[in-house]
Amino acid sequence: MFRLFLLVSCFSVPFFGAGQILSKEYHATIFESRNENIDFIINNRLKDSTSNESKLLLAELYFLKGRNDKAIDFLDLLANDEGMEKHANPELYARWLKNRGLVLWNQGKSDQALEYLQQSLSNYRKLDQLSQNNIADLLNNMGLVHVGNSPNIAVRYYEDALRIYSTSASENLEKIIQVSINISLAEINQEHHINALRILNQALSEWSNNHKKGLPTEAFIKANIGGVYLATNQLVLAKDYLGEAEMIYLQNYGQRNSELANVYAQLSELELRLGSYDKSLFYIQKALKANSFEFESMEYEENPKVDDANKLNIQLSLLMRKAVIFESFYYGYSLKKLHLESAISAIDVAERVLEDSRAGTTNKKDLLQLSDLASELYEDGQRIALQLHEVTLFGNEYLKKAFQYAELSQSALLKTAVVESEAQSFAGIPEAVLEKEKELSSELAYLNTQISLASEISKLNLLRDRYFQLKQEYQKFIERIEVNYPTYYNLKHQDVPTSIADIQSKLKPGEAVIEYAMAPKSNQIIVYWISNSDLTYYRIYEQNEVLRFLRAYRNTLIYNLGGSFQTIAHNLYNYLFPFKIGKNITKLVIIPDGELATIPFEALVAGQDKQQLDFHELDYLIKSFDIHYSYSASLYQSVQTAQYGSDALLLTPVEFGQGIAKLSASEQESKHFRSWCNQQSIPIESLVRSNATKERFKNSTLEDFRFIHLATHGTVDLLSPDLSGIYFSNDINRPDENILYVGEIYGLSINAELVVLSACETGLGKINRGEGVMGLGQAFAYSGADNLILSLWKVADESTSLLMQSFYRGQFENEVHSFSNGLREAKLAMINSDYSAPYFWAPFVLWGK
Structure with missing residues (x-):
């Protein structure tokens, strides 16, 4: 099944609500847009676009037309308007939040979209005078955002929406039909094709009985029925339904619409399965044209410009698919090197589209989703480039390109952090501004962790409200920095491939x-x-x-x-x-x-x-x-001449309470570390036993420490990586604050040459394709640790202490010290001792530069 398109939730049906504070004309226009020519309606409304209500209306109309770019323009005008405060017109504000969320969802920024939709839901629930349908609309929209990654959660939202609509079933018939369509997409995502087909056919019948023929919703239903038949390899039926959907979309939207692009993409897949490579390329080229503003070429070797895309995430998928079609053409029929070169050209454009998507995304979860898609892109790029290398007689140009794709697939978030840090260093940003950025970033990380831990609904809502408001403040703050310090922006977004x-x-x-x-x-x-x-x-x-x-x-x-x-x-x-x-x-x-x-x-x-x-x-x-x-x-070779502080920080709680094992040998380990620091004339700050609290650690001047040694317990949460952490001693003033979570570590600012996490499983975490192990190690690297010693399994207290003592003893003995050589010598000493089994000496590994 062609999952890149059929399962992308951007083609589901969002709702915009029907409130009582906005004018009746507003809602009548939205209803009219679903049954009449939307371009005619937009042109009429553009004659009066001065009020906040008219700006919001135009944003919605452009969204319905599939012009995300125009919708964003009007939403941004509202965001910068002083009259847009939520107290001035609470429904307008709640609806703006909803529309902003839907636009973000259409851009592929699912997690950020959910933040806006959640805030909109919270605001609508405070407006008692409005219809409950507003709540149902939002529940439906939140289902749309979840359907791609969590179809079961999506269905729960849809069912909650249906319960509300069903209280006035005759009035809400259209919405009930559309929610049913959305449920069918969740079924498709779970490969429940028979059930999805039943729901879609029923929806088509009910829609046809209550509406005139040839409206976009009819095309949408038929496109998805065609998609189900394509997924189940019933190609004749698939072609019929997709062809009908194509004609309706062309009549309503013309040749440029992202939902039309989806139909063409599925027709391209259908032809590929039939072995019709030329026809498959024909339809994928039409799909690229439909999702572009200006691109016209039907020459298959040509691609749209990177910035010529209505929806970046769809363009990325189309270009990736085009590369695979050319590759299939090469292996399945032609063996022409030109087809591989055309494939790699599409991959190159897709890679630049991906970077544009990343540059416009600040949400960590959304970036992780992009990393997953990027890994597939880079794998395709490597495979095609290596095949080109093997059929090219001279030089290794394509081998170098394959390696560049391999490099791009590694730890994108971490690379971004390094680039941003370097950009700040060279952009001349005042220290006070950088301190403000660190303060906001740290508080956001803390609030995000507290949201993950919260169990009471009232507390959760308060935390979400605070997090949302602070995030808006942070994003505006960063935007001001980028405007006021253009050198920072240019350095931050420079695209320099690995050489x-x-x-x-x-x-x-x-x-x-x-x-x-x-x-x-x-x-x-x-x-x-x-x-x-x-x-x-x-x-x-x-x-x-x-x-x-x-x-x-x-x-x-x-x-x-x-x-x-x-x-x-x-x-x-x-x-x-x-x-x-x-x-x-x-x-x-x-x-x-x-x-x-x-x-x-x-x-x-x-x-x-x-x-x-x-x-x-x-x-x-x-x-x-x-x-x-x-x-x-x-990353291994970046900032080789970094300037570090001169101090060291030691943290050793020893005892933790709450049934957590005491680390008796860590005291000896700590004594040895202090002794080593004294021998090297390194000033040391020691946080031992009751002083080893989370608050003291976070309040230390972490940027001043060249060496940080943490002898403590670690905890790993593979399902929720941000809830992995390291333990501190119990703080009588903050009894619930004895774990520093990964989510909070990302918000720290460290400038250490070496951080030693002498604790259990600190090198483990959730494996995210494209980012590696998302856990404590990567969090400390992100926050500024150049080198880390981490553990890969639960370690023995005594043997760990001996290994660490031996490691530090070997540092600075030679003129040019090496952490890797020091760790090797410590391990070799243990191999020749009573601790020769790898269980004792192998878990600790050195990561970094």
């Missing part, structure tokens, strides 16, 4: 980068090898089989299963290193992808022995190489 030559020039002698890229579509893992003189790649086939070995390897480590460890660790090594490492290499910088980030490469066994050896005798990778992990090659 292989630059990466190679910065690699030290004996240093090599190994970057892994998951390719689930082809069930492969692509491995890029980069030294200062070489760039090459390898394919690891059977990704699923590799992941099975990976999980077995991890289990043998976590549960200290010595009997099977040797064989599994060696077999996984053979999978992950399908090449020989040159004798001149002494340090490996490993950039893992997906689940590869959850294992220590150090404990892989390179050499196999027929006999079962003791742990200390095994040929571990750590015995031959320093090993350093990084989120991407470009």
Whole structure:
């Protein structure tokens, strides 16, 4: 099934409500727009667009026409109007919030859309004199936002809306039909095709009995019926319904409309399944034209300009699909290199559209959704570029391009944070302004965490209100900075691709980068090898089989299963290193992808022995190489000359109460850290036992610390990564504030060369495709920690203390110190001790620069 279009919820039916404070003419016009030529109505209304009500009306009309850009213009005019305060006209304000939410939803910004819709719902519930239908409209709209990712939640919203509409069923027949259509989309998303088809046919029958033929809603129903038939491979029926939908949309909207683009996209998929590559390209080109403002070309090799798109998220999907069609044409029929080149050209434009979408998105959850889609784009780009490399006789231009896509797929959020930090440093922004930004950012992070933890409805609503208002303040604040300091804006949004030559020039002698890229579509893992003189790649086939070995390897480590460890660790090594490492290499910088980030490469066994050896005798990778992990090659080498403070911070709660185990050995670990700081003449701030509170930590001047050592407990929440955290001692003044959550860590401002999280599972978290492990490590990296030592499983108190003591003892002993070498030496010492099992020494890994 062509999921990129059929399942995009932008083509569902939103409602705009029918209040009693806005004029009757307003509501009559909205009703009229569903049954008459909308361009004629808009042209009439443009004659008088001075009042706030007329601006809001035009925004809605343009939204219904499918012109998001025009809708945004009028909504922005209202946002900047002094008369738009919610107390001046409460329904106008509530409706503006709703329309803003719908426009954001149409832009693919689902989480931000929900924030506006939730605020609109809250405001409508305070307006007793208005019809309950306003509440139902909002519940329907919130269902639309959820339908793409959480269809079960969407259906609950739809059912709540139906209950309200059903109290006046005859008056609300049209809305009941439209909610039924929306429920059918939720069924389609869950692949309940028979049920979806039943609902859609019933809706079509009821609609036809009560409306004249040829209206957009009829086309919408028929397009979705056609989509169901396409999903179930009933291509003749699919073509009939999609063709009818096409004709109705053309009659009502002309050739440029995003819902028409959806129909063309599905017709393109239908022709591709029939093996009609030329026809498939014909329809995808028509889809691109329909979603553009000016693009006219029907030459298949040509693409719209990046900024020529009505809806960026739809344009991105169309371009990705076009690339796949060209690739299919190459393999299925032509074997013409030109078709691969046309595919990579579409991918390049799609990548720039994606960057435009990212630049206009500030919401973290929406950015994560973009990262997921981006990963698919970059996987396609790598696959096509590598095929072009293999059919190109000279040079490695396409291999470099494939690697650039691999780099783009790694840790986009973290890269954005680094770029913003550097932009602030060079833009001449006053310190007071930067402090205000940090204050707002920190409070937003705290409120977001409290919303996740809140259980009482009244408290939750208060927190949401405060969060929403503060977020509006923050966004306006950032907009003012970007206007007042254009250098910051330009640096922040500059698009400079990763240069292989630059990466190679910065690699030290004996240093090599190994970057892994998951390719689930082809069930492969692509491995890029980069030294200062070489760039090459390898394919690891059977990704699923590799992941099975990976999980077995991890289990043998976590549960200290010595009997099977040797064989599994060696077999996984053979999978992950399908090449020989040159004798001149002494340090490996490993950039893992997906689940590869959850294992220590150090404990892989390179050499196999027929006999079962003791742990200390095994040929571990750590015995031959320093090993350093990084989120991407470009991040590993960024800001190599950073300026750090001179101090160190130690936090050791030791005791936690509430049934949480005491960390007795952490006191010895802390004494050793203090001793090491004294030997190096490093001023140290110690937060020990009762002083090790969350409040004291957050109120410390964190930017002044070059080294931060946290010897404590960690907690991992794989379902809600922002609720992972580290424990502090109980604060009698704040009894519920003894965990610093990931969501709050993102709001900190740190400038540390090294942060050591000497706690359990601090390197774990939810794996988000395109971002890696979303947990404590990435949160500290985001907040400014250049290097981190993290743990991959629950660690033993005594052995952890010994490892940390040995690690610090090795620092600064040589003229050029290296964290990776210091950690390696500490691990080798443990291998030759009573703690030789990898369970004790392997969990701690070094991430960073």
